[in-house]
Amino acid sequence: xxxxxxxxxxxxxxxxxxxxxxxxxxxxxGVNSYWLRIFVIIGINTVMALTLxxxxxxxxxxxxxxxxxxxxxxxxxFAMTRFQLPFLVGLIGGGLVAGICALILSYPFLRxxxxxxxxxxxxxxxxxxxxxxxxxxxxxxxxxxxxxxxxPTIGGFQFTSLAPFYYLCLVVLLITFAICWRIxxxxxxxxxLSIRDADMLSRCVGINIMSWKAYVFVxxxxxxxxxxxxxxxxxxxVNPNNFGFPYAVDIQVFVIVGGMGTIWGPILxxxxxxxxxxxxxxxxxxxxxxxxxxxxxxxxxxxxxLIDFPSRIRQLIRRPAVDAREK
Amino acid sequence: MVLLETRGLTKRFGGxxxxxxVDLSVEPGEVRALIGPNGAGKSTIFxxxxxxxxxxxxxxxxxxxxxxxxxxxxxxxxxxxxxxQANVLFGTLTVFDNIAVGxxxxxxxxxxxxxxCTASTRQDNNEINKKATELMEFLGLDHVKDxxxxxxxxxxxxxxxVAVAIxxxxxxxxxxxxxxxxxxxxxxxxxxxxxxxxxxxxVAILIIEHNMRAVMTIADRITVINFGEKIAEGLPKEIRxxxxxxKAYLGSGEGL
Numbered sequence: 001x002x003x004x005x006x007x008x009x010x011x012x013x014x015x016x017x018x019x020x021x022x023x024x025x026x027x028x029x030g031v032n033s034y035w036l037r038i039f040v041i042i043g044i045n046t047v048m049a050l051t052l053x054x055x056x057x058x059x060x061x062x063x064x065x066x067x068x069x070x071x072x073x074x075x076x077x078f079a080m081t082r083f084q085l086p087f088l089v090g091l092i093g094g095g096l097v098a099g100i101c102a103l104i105l106s107y108p109f110l111r112x113x114x115x116x117x118x119x120x121x122x123x124x125x126x127x128x129x130x131x132x133x134x135x136x137x138x139x140x141x142x143x144x145x146x147x148x149x150x151x152p153t154i155g156g157f158q159f160t161s162l163a164p165f166y167y168l169c170l171v172v173l174l175i176t177f178a179i180c181w182r183i184x185x186x187x188x189x190x191x192x193l194s195i196r197d198a199d200m201l202s203r204c205v206g207i208n209i210m211s212w213k214a215y216v217f218v219x220x221x222x223x224x225x226x227x228x229x230x231x232x233x234x235x236x237x238v239n240p241n242n243f244g245f246p247y248a249v250d251i252q253v254f255v256i257v258g259g260m261g262t263i264w265g266p267i268l269x270x271x272x273x274x275x276x277x278x279x280x281x282x283x284x285x286x287x288x289x290x291x292x293x294x295x296x297x298x299x300x301x302x303x304x305x306l307i308d309f310p311s312r313i314r315q316l317i318r319r320p321a322v323d324a325r326e327k
Numbered sequence: 328m329v330l331l332e333t334r335g336l337t338k339r340f341g342g343x344x345x346x347x348x349v350d351l352s353v354e355p356g357e358v359r360a361l362i363g364p365n366g367a368g369k370s371t372i373f374x375x376x377x378x379x380x381x382x383x384x385x386x387x388x389x390x391x392x393x394x395x396x397x398x399x400x401x402x403x404x405x406x407x408x409x410x411x412q413a414n415v416l417f418g419t420l421t422v423f424d425n426i427a428v429g430x431x432x433x434x435x436x437x438x439x440x441x442x443x444c445t446a447s448t449r450q451d452n453n454e455i456n457k458k459a460t461e462l463m464e465f466l467g468l469d470h471v472k473d474x475x476x477x478x479x480x481x482x483x484x485x486x487x488x489v490a491v492a493i494x495x496x497x498x499x500x501x502x503x504x505x506x507x508x509x510x511x512x513x514x515x516x517x518x519x520x521x522x523x524x525x526x527x528x529x530v531a532i533l534i535i536e537h538n539m540r541a542v543m544t545i546a547d548r549i550t551v552i553n554f555g556e557k558i559a560e561g562l563p564k565e566i567r568x569x570x571x572x573x574k575a576y577l578g579s580g581e582g583l
Contacts, residue, residue, distance in 0.1 A: 179442070182442060183441075183442060186441050186442075186448050186452070187427055187428075187431070187441065187448075187451065187452065187455065188438055188441045188442070190417075190420060190424045190427055190428050191428055191431060193417065193419065193420055193424075194417040194420060194424075194425075194428040196419075197416070197417040197418045197419055197420060198415050198416065198417055198418070200379065200399070200411075200415065201411065201415045201416070201417065201491070202400075202417075202428070203398070203399040203400045203403070204377060204379075204399050204400075204403055204408065204409050204411075205403055205408060205428065205429050205431060205432060205491060205492070205494075205495050206400050206403035206404045206408075206431060206432040206495060207400055207428075207431055208398075208400045209400070211437075211438075212438060215438045215439070
């Protein structure tokens, strides 16, 4: 009886513990530590991975995800340095502008699917990066990027340590998570997956697949834009190469290695791989070797991603037992 | 009133005329069969009617409204829903989710309402749950409710294809070879189910089928297509005795 009650309260307990850890993290690591910076970056990566997966639910692998992040980042920088707008306005504005760009681009982009969508977004990613590296130098300052941003303020509160960045990122992450969770757990999730599985059948049961794809594309890209704004002010500046092909691949890796099947996959992927480069910094040039090997091993042995690890282990343990019983 | 009407429907693929000036009409509540040898253009007619292809020439009217060239989803929302010849299903979704997506039409709610209105979503979910459960019980799919569509045996996949279409609550159901590859027993039970659906939901059916036993049982009237052209139309009995139809299916015997 007692055990039953304990079981019922277990999820609540988990959430409670998780909330305390998340809220207290800056004071565990120290408000200005190297580790806290890594955690904020992991948070930004998690937002990117979650939104990428949201778009991926319809079967579209958006390689241009960093570009929308860049749009948000540059907008929030311009908003502050050129238009003297408050930081928060720039941040939300960056998300909106990224969303508007996504809305306009969804018309040409979403007409194609599969590998063609992959290619068209790859092209856009590189076009944007090369364009801002070479043109409009007085705005984007070429490949050198824009650095030396002042610490932002929200309503008179100055971001003097990393802790406010951490909490800001946490809020954005929780909003992103809530949106993705809500979409996936309601019937919208099934509709999105149905478009991935058989888009013609979806259309023939009356689903306007263009607008459904556009919804998730715009929402995903706006949140990527907000993440970009946080990144810009966390680092104190950005350059076009932050938003190139390597980062696009990194986000895909978070999603695929973490596991596409559930919402927890990309979170796990970003948590482990978003910081892996930093964890392995001591290995110098060998870090990439380790990184790559881990990737290959995971893809070979856990095709459904790291999130599948516990059930795989359970399978491996159960199998010998079943064999023995059969004999 | 005529439910569905095509006037001079023509579809050309380059130099090939797949459908040539076909006039077809389906009355409300009628079961009309569309038969003809392989490659006669039956499936192309379906694809043109449901907006998958745009017709080269001709007009399509549904409930008196011109739906020529409209998108498949726009046509489906007007109450004209089809199944596919191959087992086209939402492969990675469960049987229940397949039917739930099928009943999307009945909801008339969009993505944003679903995102922000918790209460109405819960109500929707309850309604979908109830309807889907009823439909699954009726079709005998309830014991595979949580199976992934891809892993179902062929007969169940055909049945699920029809279930997804019925879940849309159409006024006209277009079935593309619903009993293909089924055993005679399976095929009989499918035909029985279709008869019941027709009776209970007052739905008209336009069916393509090669299984003549099934066609003769279910169809009120039959239209025969060969080389993209309509060669005969009438009651099952008349069609069976029509020399043109016999020639199309068996050959004339000349030159043997």
